[in-house]
Amino acid sequence: MTAATLPATGPVRALPSPLRLGLARTAHELRVFSRERDAVFFIFLYPILMLAIFATVFGKQDPFSGTGVDVTFPQYFLPGMIATGVMLSSFQSLAIFIAVERDEGVLKRLRGTPLPASSYFLGKVGQVLVTSLVQTGLLLVVAALMFHVPMPTDAGRWWTFAWVLVLGTAAGSVCGVAFSSVPRSGKSASAVVTPIVLVLQFISGVFFQFDQLPHWMQDVASLFPLKWMAQGMRSVFLPDAAVRFVEPSGSWQHGATAAILAAYLVVGLVLGARTFRWLRRDAG
Amino acid sequence: MNRTPRAVDVTGLHKRYGDKLAVDGLDLHVDEGEIVAVLGPNGAGKTTTVEVLEGYRHRDSGRVTVLGEDPQAAGRAWRARVGMVLQDVAVGSESTVEELVAHYALFYPAPRDPDEVIAAVGLQEKRKSRARHLSGGQRRRLDVALGVVGRPELLFLDEPTTGFDPEARHAFWELIAGLRADGTTILLTTHYLDEAEHLADRVVVVTGGHVVAEGSPASLGGAAAHRSRVRWLEDGEPREVSTDTPTRIVGDLAARFAALGHAEVPGLQVLRPSLEDVYLELVGTAGRSSTADLEEALR
Numbered sequence: 001m002t003a004a005t006l007p008a009t010g011p012v013r014a015l016p017s018p019l020r021l022g023l024a025r026t027a028h029e030l031r032v033f034s035r036e037r038d039a040v041f042f043i044f045l046y047p048i049l050m051l052a053i054f055a056t057v058f059g060k061q062d063p064f065s066g067t068g069v070d071v072t073f074p075q076y077f078l079p080g081m082i083a084t085g086v087m088l089s090s091f092q093s094l095a096i097f098i099a100v101e102r103d104e105g106v107l108k109r110l111r112g113t114p115l116p117a118s119s120y121f122l123g124k125v126g127q128v129l130v131t132s133l134v135q136t137g138l139l140l141v142v143a144a145l146m147f148h149v150p151m152p153t154d155a156g157r158w159w160t161f162a163w164v165l166v167l168g169t170a171a172g173s174v175c176g177v178a179f180s181s182v183p184r185s186g187k188s189a190s191a192v193v194t195p196i197v198l199v200l201q202f203i204s205g206v207f208f209q210f211d212q213l214p215h216w217m218q219d220v221a222s223l224f225p226l227k228w229m230a231q232g233m234r235s236v237f238l239p240d241a242a243v244r245f246v247e248p249s250g251s252w253q254h255g256a257t258a259a260i261l262a263a264y265l266v267v268g269l270v271l272g273a274r275t276f277r278w279l280r281r282d283a284g
Numbered sequence: 285m286n287r288t289p290r291a292v293d294v295t296g297l298h299k300r301y302g303d304k305l306a307v308d309g310l311d312l313h314v315d316e317g318e319i320v321a322v323l324g325p326n327g328a329g330k331t332t333t334v335e336v337l338e339g340y341r342h343r344d345s346g347r348v349t350v351l352g353e354d355p356q357a358a359g360r361a362w363r364a365r366v367g368m369v370l371q372d373v374a375v376g377s378e379s380t381v382e383e384l385v386a387h388y389a390l391f392y393p394a395p396r397d398p399d400e401v402i403a404a405v406g407l408q409e410k411r412k413s414r415a416r417h418l419s420g421g422q423r424r425r426l427d428v429a430l431g432v433v434g435r436p437e438l439l440f441l442d443e444p445t446t447g448f449d450p451e452a453r454h455a456f457w458e459l460i461a462g463l464r465a466d467g468t469t470i471l472l473t474t475h476y477l478d479e480a481e482h483l484a485d486r487v488v489v490v491t492g493g494h495v496v497a498e499g500s501p502a503s504l505g506g507a508a509a510h511r512s513r514v515r516w517l518e519d520g521e522p523r524e525v526s527t528d529t530p531t532r533i534v535g536d537l538a539a540r541f542a543a544l545g546h547a548e549v550p551g552l553q554v555l556r557p558s559l560e561d562v563y564l565e566l567v568g569t570a571g572r573s574s575t576a577d578l579e580e581a582l583r
Contacts, residue, residue, distance in 0.1 A: 013393040015360055024390050028379070035378040035414075105373035112338060112368040113434065114360040115391045279340065 018116045025115075025123020026130070033093075033127055038190075043093050044131060047085040048138055051077055054207070055147045063209060069242045074147035076246075079233030080206035082139055086168045087226050089132035092197050094124060094176030096189045102280060103186030111278040121177070128173050136165065149237065157236045160254065164232035167261040171225055174268030181275045200226045211248050218248055225264045228257040290349070291316050291438050291469040292337060297346035299332050299493075306332040308493035310346070314438075319460070319470040321484035323477065325567060329493040330473040331371060334442050337471070338368050351438055364392050367436030369427050369444050377416035381407050384415065385429050392434035404462065405429045406455050420447040428456070432463065439463065441472035445479060457482055477560045487559075489566050497566045504562050517551035530554045 033039050055074035064071050101107050110120060143149040152158060183189040201207060203217045204227040210218065221227040235243075235252035244250050292314035299307040307329040314320045322330050335341045336348060339355035339362075348354060353362050375384050385402055389395035402411055405425040410418060418426060424447055431439060445453045453476075460483055463470065474480055480487050481501040488498040497504055512530040516523055516537060527533050537549045557565075 015364060015393050016390060021391065024387065028383075028387050031383070032378050105370070106375060108340070109368075109370065109373045109375065109430070111340070112363065112366075112370065113388065113391045114364040114393075116360060 015114055018119045018122070021115060021119035022122025022126065025119055026126030029123045029127035030130055033131065039093065043088045044135055046088060047081040047135065048142055050084070051081040051139060051142060052146070055143075059147065064242065064245050067245050069239065069245055071238055071242050071246070072147075072149070074143060075149045075237060076209065076234075078139065078143045078149050079237050080204070080230045082136055082233050083168065083204075083226055083229035084201055084206050085135045085139060086132050086165060086229060087172050087197060087200070089135055090128045090169050090172030091176040091179070092193055093128065093131070094173055095179040095193045098124075098177060098180035099183045099189035100186035102180065102277065107278045124177070125173060128169060132165070132169050152236055160232065161236045164229060164236070164257065164261075167258065167265065168225065168229040171261045171264040171268060174265060174272050178268050178272035178275055181277065184281070200224055203227075205230050211246055225261055228260045232257045289316055290314065291318070291351060292471060293347070293349040294333075294337070295347045297333065297336065297348060298344045299329075299336060299341065300344050306493055307336070310490065310494050312488060312495065314469060314471050316469050317467050318485050319464055319472070319483055320486045320488060321480035322471065322473045322488050322490055323480050323563060324490035328490045330490055331442055333490070334440055334471070334473060338366070338440055364434060365437045367431040367434060367439040369431035369439070369441045371442045373427070375415045375426065375430070378414055380412055380414055381418070381426055382411040384426065385433055388430045389433045394435055396433050396435050398433060401429045401433045404459055406452070421449060421452050424448065425452070425456070428459070436468065438469045438471070441470060443473055443475060445474070445476065453479070477563055481559045489563060491567050501559055504559065513555040515551065515553040515555065516549050522551070
């Protein structure tokens with residue numbers, strides 16, 4: 001056996017830095033994610049496929065005809081699909097995968113190594129960031145090339161795009177970590193998380209025009225971040241003249257969007273930090 | 285850091301789950317470089333004890349020192365010196381063997397060479413296989429690889445060979461012999477008595493959450509437990525004597541039967557207790573567990 005030929009005590013070296021390990025974890029998480037067929041399809045490709053389907057089916061219609069505002073359906077759907085992608089890549093992905101890793105004991109095993117908790121979470125954040133950036137980029141390319149959605153040309157709109165994307169991803173990630181403690185097992189994780197995400201998509205103006213939903217539904221959706229992310233993204237891709245017809249409030253509400261997403265970020269962070277467990281709930 | 289020559293030092297450990305007392309005043313020590321096997325039926329408190337030593341569980345009372353530190357307060361530097369092979373713990377199943385071993389090696393300041401570790405556990409053929417395609421025994425060997433790749437000073441093995449075929453177990457024993465030669469201290473729990481006898485310098489028998497016997501595999505249970513039994517037939521009846529001096533008994537018997545005109549003593553047997561006999565006696569007298577547990581323990 002080869003182990004016998006290896007010296008038991010190596011030279012005394014420092015522990016690897018948490019940042020370096022965080023990057024190594026990011027690479028590892030991305031590799032694993034890319035091999036999970038379910039994840040690639042239902043988290044990464046799903047919004048792109050949905051955009052393609054909805055834009056193809058409704059592409060010829062003019063949702064705001066008679067208002068003097070020129071907005072095509074693909075143009076209206078793109079912001080909602082970007083918001084959906086952010087929520088899937090951050091919230092859904094982490095809520096399911098951390099629940100599975102906890103249930104299978106992957107977390108327990110990692111806890112027994114000198115890997116710092118910060119590196120584990122850096123790896124998750126890195127994986128979420130890369131996934132949602134690539135996903136969003138693909139959505140933009142598909143929308144621009146296949147469905148001729150006009151891309152914003154001024155820096156102000158791209159700035160809005162950037163902060164909504166970053167704040168939304170961060171809020172979705174911490175909420176995903178917190179929510180990963182809710183499913184009772186890894187097997188049930190997908191069944192618990194997916195319907196919540198799906199309902200939010202229906203009531204938050206992703207599949208339907210938000211202004212045409214019943215008022216009570218709009219009010220319920222306003223309690224959750226997806227509606228605000230979608231609205232923030234509409235302010236990037238729709239002309240300002242459309243706001244009177246597109247948003248029930250008649251305003252893009254950037255202040256409220258930032259405040260709600262930040263509130264979810266803080267609450268998710270506190271809840272996540274307090275409820276995160278390396279071991280299964282039934283593990284004593 | 286308070287360094288003691290004892291790698292593991294436990295006195296008066298108690299751990300309760302709800303109203304069930306899993307560990308009840310357990311004392312245990314492992315010296316540096318020693319290999320200690322903890323034997324006991326299911327539910328004896330072996331895994332709970334090991335998980336307290338690994339820092340996974342908080343004890344209710346007792347004093348616990350592992351490599352000079354209290355495991356429930358120890359940090360990264362301590363975990364870099366300790367290897368753990370746990371029960372019921374998966375790895376990311378979409379990663380390959382070599383990816384996982386190389387990835388885990390990154391966590392440690394002075395890891396072993398991942399390729400050599402994969403070879404040492406006999407998974408060279410499977411290095412490109414994803415973890416979910418491995419058999420139960422192969423997955424267990426991957427567990428062991430991940431447990432030793434950090435070059436631990438102290439290695440915990442919780443039932444490491446469960447699900448191994450005999451060949452894989454012998455290969456595993458060789459691996460442990462290699463680690464022993466490197467000076468690695470090892471605490472293992474096992475259901476297999478031959479494994480304890482083969483690997484361990486010292487065996488500790490645990491039932492009902494505390495130690496009922498300890499010693500080298502040969503001396504376990506004290507002299508009384510190792511008395512030989514001499515059996516023979518006389519007047520058509522089986523006779524049996526328990527003795528420390530079987531040779532003298534046999535000599536006396538031979539002389540007596542020779543005097544009666546018999547060249548042979550009918551049905552003569554000299555039985556030396558195996559570790560299994562000693563273990564069964566210890567576990568049996570120290571608060572009997574259910575038969576099912578024992579059968580499970582002796583699989």
